[in-house]
Amino acid sequence: MDLTARPHTGAHRAAVLGSPIAHSLSPVLHRAAYAALGLDGRRYDRFEVDEVALPGFVDGLDPRQWAGLSLTMPLKRAIIPLLDEISDTAASVEAVNTVVLGADGRRHGDNTDIPGMVAALAEHGVTSVPSAAVLGAGATASSALAALARVCTGEVTAYVRGPARAKEMARWGERLGVRVRTADWSAAADGLGAPLVIATTPSGAADHLAAAVPDAPGTLFDVLYEPWPTALAAAWSARGGKVASGLDLLVHQAVLQVEQHTGRAPGPLKAMRAAGEAALAAR
Numbered sequence: 001m002d003l004t005a006r007p008h009t010g011a012h013r014a015a016v017l018g019s020p021i022a023h024s025l026s027p028v029l030h031r032a033a034y035a036a037l038g039l040d041g042r043r044y045d046r047f048e049v050d051e052v053a054l055p056g057f058v059d060g061l062d063p064r065q066w067a068g069l070s071l072t073m074p075l076k077r078a079i080i081p082l083l084d085e086i087s088d089t090a091a092s093v094e095a096v097n098t099v100v101l102g103a104d105g106r107r108h109g110d111n112t113d114i115p116g117m118v119a120a121l122a123e124h125g126v127t128s129v130p131s132a133a134v135l136g137a138g139a140t141a142s143s144a145l146a147a148l149a150r151v152c153t154g155e156v157t158a159y160v161r162g163p164a165r166a167k168e169m170a171r172w173g174e175r176l177g178v179r180v181r182t183a184d185w186s187a188a189a190d191g192l193g194a195p196l197v198i199a200t201t202p203s204g205a206a207d208h209l210a211a212a213v214p215d216a217p218g219t220l221f222d223v224l225y226e227p228w229p230t231a232l233a234a235a236w237s238a239r240g241g242k243v244a245s246g247l248d249l250l251v252h253q254a255v256l257q258v259e260q261h262t263g264r265a266p267g268p269l270k271a272m273r274a275a276g277e278a279a280l281a282a283r
Helices: 026-037 054-059 088-093 113-123 139-151 163-176 185-193 207-212 231-238 246-262 269-282
Strands: 013-018 043-048 066-071 098-101 107-110 132-135 156-160 180-184 196-199 219-222 242-244
Touching: 013 026, 026 043, 026 246, 026 269, 066 246, 088 107, 088 113, 088 139, 088 163, 098 246, 113 139, 113 219, 113 242, 113 246, 132 139, 132 185, 139 156, 139 163, 139 196, 156 163, 156 185, 163 180, 180 185, 185 207, 207 231, 219 231, 231 242, 246 269
Parallel strands: 013 043, 013 066, 132 156, 132 196, 156 180, 196 219, 219 242
Antiparallel strands: 066 098, 098 107
């Protein structure tokens, strides 16, 4: 993808699509960015759209009005056949979360989750680690491996449930150039001693690991943001470890989306984070 691609100069609309979508913080973050950048004429909405409705929705967008889209589950792979081109980053994990409707009429797809994760880790002082552990094997885990390809110099141990998930993570590791060793989920407590632990599991799935946090933990990146803190994150912080949250990831990836949709860089990280924290506190 040509990352210099920009929307039509008159394009003023963007939105997040997904199903379910009512919980999404993206409108809060993007609107805060527009306000901080003085882009008062811009709109950012959210629409409940599933895989069946997606082609019709995208075909109905006027690129003279629409700058782009944000995609959440279950649309990150479903959007790909509807695009003219995707970035190498998006292709590496077969997932697009950002679409720019170019002034040339073409649809450009990118993935800001991966660089967003790298940026969130860097904000917490993590730019290189000799090894890491990944908890879980869902869609977010593949993005975690892609991020680790940039920051981990050694082996990554993925703790998963069942041989099918183990095979899937090994395949992603081979594709992304990451040395991946898989272990059963029952042994996940063993991975908490890694210098970097990325938890990609659903809410509550890793709560039992809170009792196993070591006395001097490294860095935990827990991709959840609601409820926060998770039991694991709270125990990690209590023992003096660094913790990056799902809100950190959400804000950093949204900063990159705002830059692509508006052509304005750098995105207002502080304003977006403050808006996200306020929205979560109000729930």
